[in-house]
Amino acid sequence: MSLRGGDPEEIGGYPLEARLGSGGMGTVFLGRSASGRPVAIKLIHQQFADDDEFRIRFRQEVAAARRVSGAFTAAVIDADPEAAHPWMATTFIEGPTLAQRIAEQGPIGGAELRRLAIGLTEALRDIHRAGVVHRDLKPSNVVLSPEGPRVIDFGISRAADQQTLTMTGRVIGTPPFMSPEQLQAPRGVGPRSDVFSLGTLLVYAATGQGPFDADSPYMTAYQVVHEAPSLGAVPDALRRVVEPCLAKDPDERPSADDLLVRLRDLPTDLGGVSAVGADARCTRETDTQHHLVTDDTPVPAPLASPAADEASEHAPRRPRRRLRSVLAAVVAVAVIGGGAALMRTxxxxxxxxxxxxxxxxxxxxxEGFRPWRESVAGGRADIPDELRCVARGDALFCGGGGVVATRIRAADGSRVWTEKSPGVPAQGVHLVGVSGDTVLGYRIGTEEQPDSSATEVVALDADKGRELWSAPSGAQSTSVTGRTRDAVVLGSTVVTVDAANSRFEARQARSGRVLWRTPFPAGSKCAPVPAGKRLYAMCAPASEVASTEVRHPVLREAGLASGRLGEAVAVKGPAVPAGTADGGLVLLRERREGPALLGYDGVARVDPASREVSYARLPRTFDGTAxxxxxxxxxxxxxxxxxxxxxxxxxxxxxxxxxxxxxxxxxxxxxxxxxxxxxxxxxxxxxxxxxxxxxxxxxxxxxxxxxxxxxxxxxxxxxxxxxxxxxxxxxxxxxxxxxxxx
CATH class of the missing domain: 2.130.10.10 (YVTN repeat-like/Quinoprotein amine dehydrogenase)
Known part of the structure; x- marks a missing residue:
């Protein structure tokens, strides 16, 4: 909706374009950052600006939102809780709220419902891992973006290790989606309270009604505390998972982590909803919401596949036609997710x-192959991780986590040998690679100092697993390239970053003999980037690496025989290497707001012959894994x-x-x-x-x-x-x- 008379023209230097919604505590506006990116700006109502108790609460909201900014929430871009008129700016999430989706289209079913359940649980898991309890999970605080559900509005959240702030004389929350303990003893609520709210939310999404709905808020609150939930219209498979979430006793509810495991075991198609649920409709809530506002894109299909109607991506807005394509996409997803039976031979x-x-x-x-499943114990059994594997002939070599490397028989999964790593696994540190009869992996810590973060590259004999040599390694590549890769194997050569993060070192894979050492260019930090048979050094100013905001990277081809670094090729950053195409190195250009990574919005390709860089934009900003x-x-x-x-x-x-x-x-x-x-x-x-x-x-x-x-x-x-x-x-x-x- 457009701005109204009396609305500000800008907040905190962000020009305003529209009013997105208004609730009891504040108004949300659509603004623009200096780069032109849309942002959602929450402005607290003036009557609360002089309320010291409310200011404390708003500071908590800003702090909580900053702690949980991630893939499933709206990242905080800017805020000023101390301003005469407090405000907070977050990334703008396109899409209707769950409340709007149910009000306009009715209950959700099948594969779409499964994806919603998993997406919301992943969001809750991340919120709780950040040490925050949301305390107001409800349909109007869930935005259905094209990439999945996003949880917004941390207005009454709190850090799990702090005392709850409860405004004098008020019970804060929304009764149909509140936990029993939130209604009875709000100062004692913890993460399991959010799990209860999530259970009510999933019932609402599946049926159009909450499990404790009554004629008045008072009767609803009574039923939340004393009565069993109404789950008759919930699909059977989902009901078995949701019912434990609605236990009156918080200790009897699963954690978000436990719930996520159970949800992932659900069938792709949960089935439809009953006639009672299908006819149910809910009213719009009046709390602050993020609404869909677009410039030239159609209304996105909530949690549906864009593959169903690719031509509609750039079409004019036609809600009724788009609705039909959304329904078709949901049906298509439900069918294709069905499993192996779709494969024809x-x-x-x-x-x-x-x-x-x-x-x-x-x-x-x-010979003798049978399907198998094995677990490879690492040096720290209490901190399991993920492995990565490389195949050579009929042998499989895997490493990562607490395992330097292990050799596994492809036929039956039996292990030939295992070399364990004593230290704490580092995320993304896996097997380096295999060169002929030599396997190379990472070792973190030592037997004497298992909690040390020191990293070594270790060479092992492929047949027996005995150690051939080891060398200290740096651990900075993530800051430069966005990937944890401080050592690479190219043919019979292993290139590493030294422990001081000051130079490249190349060794012969089998013997460990040093072939060359090349210092980083002055004032730079670098990481190795393999590109087919070529090796590049991706470098950035040391100050940018230290701040983890690399915006001016350069690439230099490194001679494998000599280590000599070629002429610098500047890349418009921030950008990270993705792979090779037609012999050229491909990089993905990142879209960021401050330190927050919003996704990838462009590609760059470095031509190895001309050393020229070509750029192209992607159809939209993509988040996820490349x-x-x-x-x-x-x-x-x-x-x-x-x-x-x-x-x-x-x-x-x-x-x-x-x-x-x-x-x-x-x-x-x-x-x-x-x-x-x-x-x-x-x-x-x-x-x-x-x-x-x-x-x-x-x-x-x-x-x-x-x-x-x-x-x-x-x-x-x-x-x-x-x-x-x-x-x-x-x-x-x-x-x-x-x-x-x-």
Whole structure:
């Protein structure tokens, strides 16, 4: 809605364009940052500005929102809780609220409901991990963005380790979505109170009604405290997961982490809702909301696949037609998420999926192969992590977490040898690589000092696992390239960053003999970047690396024989390397607001011959994990949406919604199939050319979505698909006979 008379023209230097909504505590406006990015600005009502108790509460809201800014919330860009008229600016999230979605279209079902449940639980998990209790989780505080649900408004949240602030004479919250303890003893609420609210929210999403709805707020509050929830219209599979969340006793409810594991085991299609639920409609809430405001894009389909109607992405707004495409997309997602039964083999009229499988059939299985699942114990059994694996012949070498490296037989999963790492695993530090008969991994800490963060690169004999040599390694590449990769293997050469983060060192992989040492350019910090058979040094000013905001990176080709660094090629930053296309290094350009990474909005390609850099914009800003295969760039969103892009032009090739949230990939099989997998071990196989779904498997490990920009978890060995999952789990199956869902 447009600005009203008396509304300010700007807040904190942000010009205002529209009023998004108003509630009891403040008004939210649409503003613009200096870069032109839309921001949501919450301005506290003037009558509260002089209320000391309220100012304390608003400071808590700002602090809480800053602590939980992440993939599932709105990141705080700026704030001034001490201003005469306090305000806070966050990233603007496009999309309707859950309250609006239910009011306008009715209850949610099937695959869309499953994705909503998982997305909200992931959000709650991140909020609680940041030490914050939200305390007001309700439909108007959930925005359905194209990338998944986002939780907003931390107005009555608190740090879990602080005393609750309860405004004098008021019970703060929304009764249909409050926990019993929040109504009875609000100062004692903890994270399990949010789990109760999440349970009520999921019932509301599935049926259009809350589990304790009554004719008045007073009767609703009474039923929350004393009565059993009404769950008759909730799909059976979801009801079994939600019911424990609604226990009256907080100790009997699952944590967000536990709940997420249970939700990931749900079938892709939860089924429809009953006639009672389908006819239910809710009224709009009057609390502060983020509404959909776009310049030239249509109303996004909440949690639906854009692949269903690609042509509509740049079409004029036509809500009724768009609604039909949304429904079609939801049906399509429910069908494609069904699992391995969709894969066809032995059909003379097979489509691309059939030909891909036929090609895989020609690869022989290792003698005596059977599907297997193993857990590799590391040096710190109390801190399990994820491994990464490399195949050589019929041997599989894996490392990461508390494991320097291990050799596994592909046929049955039995281990030949294991070298453990005594220290605390570092996120993203996995196997370095394999060179001939030598395996290279990272070792963190020592037997004498297991809590040390010192890192070494260790060379092991591939046959026996005995240590050949080790060398101290730096640990700064993440700040430079956005990837944890301080050592790389190219042929028979291993290039590392020294422990002082001051130079590159190259060694012969087998013997450890030093081939050359090259200091970093003055005032710079660098990291190695492999690009096919070439090696680049990606460098940035030391001051930018120290502040973790690299905006002026340069690339220099490094001679593998001499270590000599070539002429610097400046790249418009911030940007991170993604892979190679047509022999050139491809980088993704990051979109940031201060330190917050909002996603990727462009690509850059460095031509190795001319040393020129070409740039192209992406269709929109993509968040999630990037990877390349076969000269195509793939971006996987936290919700499981996979998008294939041309790395030179930035144009989209296809998009496909999968059931694999937080996936890493792609892992190609060389026959036209790509594999994407999450930390839970759920695998989706897609046809590389079209994105056609071939199969999806169930989770195989007690894991969560995993970190953003995780390295691919799948290793393909002919017909054998090997998957690394959480808690050092590794399993394998025949690509032509994948584990069926259900």
């Amino acid at each position: 032995g059909d003379s009229g097979a489509d691309e999926g059939g030909r891909t499988v036929a090609a895989a059939n020609k690869a022989p299985l290792p 990877g390349m295969a076969g000269g195509t760039l793939y971006l996987t969103a936290p919700t499981g949406l996979v998008t294939a892009l041309d790395p030179v032009t930035g144009k989209k090739k296809w998009s496909r919604q999968t059931a694999v949230e937080g996936a890493s990939g792609p892992a190609p099989d060389g026959a036209g199939t790509l594999y994407f997998s999450s930390a839970s071990g759920r695998v989706a196989a897609l046809a590389a050319r079209t994105g056609k779904p071939l199969f999806t498997t169930d989770p195989r490990a007690d894991g969560l979505a995993g970190e953003v920009n995780a390295a691919p978890r799948v290793t393909v060995m002919g017909r054998v698909v090997v998957v690394a999952a959480a808690r050092n789990t590794v399993f394998a199956f025949d690509a032509t006979k994948p584990p069926r869902t259900g």
